[in-house]
Amino acid sequence: MSVKLSLIVQKDYIMGANFAVNHASLVGHTKHPEKWGERKYLDCTTSGGKPICSACEEGKEYMDKKHYSDKCRRCTFCDGEHGLEVETNCTRTQNTKCKCKSNFYCNAPVCEHCDPCVSCEHGILERCTSTSNTKCKQESTRYHFLWPCIVVLVLGILFDVDLHKYILHIAEEMSLDQVMTFVRKNGMSEVMIDEIKNDNLQHTAEQKIQLLRRWYQTHGRRDAFRTLIKGLRKMKCYALADRIQAIIQADLENATADTRIENE
Structure with a gap:
């Protein structure tokens, strides 16, 4: 009788242990999807129970469907x-x-x-x-033959200007897309562009400055201004090209006037 009783007790113990293991394996894995605007904070603690949820951070995170994740999605940034x-x-x-x-x-x-x-x-x-x-509208044919001569005359005066001191002003006038299009069309490699962007991930203004500065260093001073203005016009950024040209031309005229006054 003692041997039989021992076997019964042992069997009950094993069955109980298996039930405990199976019960434990269910805890924390019952699938109850989170609601919109929430994320899973803690797994459920009982079989058939529900997980503890936490609201997404207003203005920074969102969730627009039912899910099982412990993370909300980050809000898009409109750059x-x-x-x-x-x-x-x-x-x-x-x-x-x-x-x-x-x-x-x-x-x-x-x-x-x-x-x-x-x-x-x-x-x-x-x-x-x-x-x-x-x-x-299409360009009028009247006097159109004079325009290239005027452009060449103006750019001929400014072709050797040092752009280094104007890089910041030029970057302020241009969007990041315009800068990237310009430097791509003028020989800067994608590797170099990505390197500069990754070095200044959260600072688009600095990305523009460094992209223009690197292009200018590679191109050199001679003819850089002409390349910049002609490049912007090829991109159909006529007003932008005019603004940049006006800024630099006005500064050069002021510097010339100051020099003349000092000499007098």
Whole structure:
């Protein structure tokens, strides 16, 4: 009897242990999806129980569907340097909605950046919208043959100007997309561009300065101003090219006037 009783007790003990193991394996793994705007904070502590939830951080995180994750999604940042601004603020249940700033457009299905609207030299056919660029009138044939001569004359005076002191002003006038397009078209490698961007991830203004500075160092002083202005015009950034040219030309004229006064 004692042997039989011992076997019964041992069997009950093993069955109880197996139940305990199986019960423990269920705890923490029962799937109860989190609600919108929440994340899992702690696993459930009993079989068939529910996990403890925590709200996403308002204005910084969101979750717009049921899920099993312990993390919320980060709200999208509408980068002004990429031509974007906030259309709808981020909430715990909805991501930020971005739109193009005034005078910027994007014609892609999903817009990660907006391009600046083209400025027309000879009049506008259709104004720029948030989804389409400006359509410009064609240049009049009258006097058009004089324009290259005027450009060559002006740029001939300024072709050897030292741009180093103007890099900051030029960067302020240009968007990051414009700077990146310009340096790409003028020989800067993608490796170099990525290196400069990664060194200044959170500072788009510094990215522009360093990209322009590296291009100028590679190009050299001679003919750099001409290359810059002609490059911007090829990009159809006519108003931008005019502004930069006016800034540098005005500064040079002021410096010349000051020198003349000192000599007198």
